[in-house]
Amino acid sequence: MLTVAVLISGTGSNLRALLDAASAPDFPARVVVVGADREADGLAHAEEFGIPSFTVPFTRFASREEWGEELAAQLRIWQPDLVVLSGLMRLLPSALVDAWAPHLINTHPAYLPEFPGAHGVRDALAAGATESGASVIVVDNGVDSGPILAQERVPVLGGDTEHTLHERIKPVERRLLIDVVRRIATGELDLAAAAAS
Ligand code: GAR
Secondary structure, eight states: EEEEEESSSOOHHHHHHHHHHHHHTOOOOOEEEESSOOTTTTTHHHHTTOOEEEOOOOGGGGSSHHHHHHHHHHHHHHHHEEEEESSOSSOOOOOHHHOOOOOEEEEEOOOOTTSSTHHHHHHHHHHSEEEEEEEEEESSSSSOOOEEEEEEEEOOOOOOOHHHHHHHHHHHHHHHHHHHHHHHHTTSOOOOHHHHO
């Protein structure tokens, strides 16, 4: 059974979908802990599922590095096989990335390498793109630049706002994330090989 830690910043709708999927008896992974960089609404999903959670507030640390050290200490308690960034809106310090790579993955609401960064949906709209998408990647020390594990196109429709486009992307993201976690757990997807490619 693959054990998973999920890190969030926001509403945690993708976390919720993973928790739902992982509660099926035949799903080969379990979420063992949920962490956040702030008092995120999504922590309520962990509580509902009886899963432990922790918060390491970014703003309480003098530097990204110190914040990352505390985050790493929390993760070490739970020793997950995989860490999933599911809407964590912070760059991780390189020491943390290097410690967990390649067992560290991220979901992103755009078809990478298009529109990386904190505003993938907004940037696609601003660029006048007619399609965007969703991606799941291995985290490296760049901004959404790691090897792509899964991605799918999503159309941009006339009149889309950041909210409507994001809401169209999220169900695709959820499906991709759940499938990637399942494939990692079964051994069908080899993260070390994917990261080396
Ligand atoms: C998701 O769309 C995720 O890809 C995005 O934040 C959203 C979180 O939604 N992450 C990024 O943009 C990271 N660059 P959720 O809290 O409802 O799961």
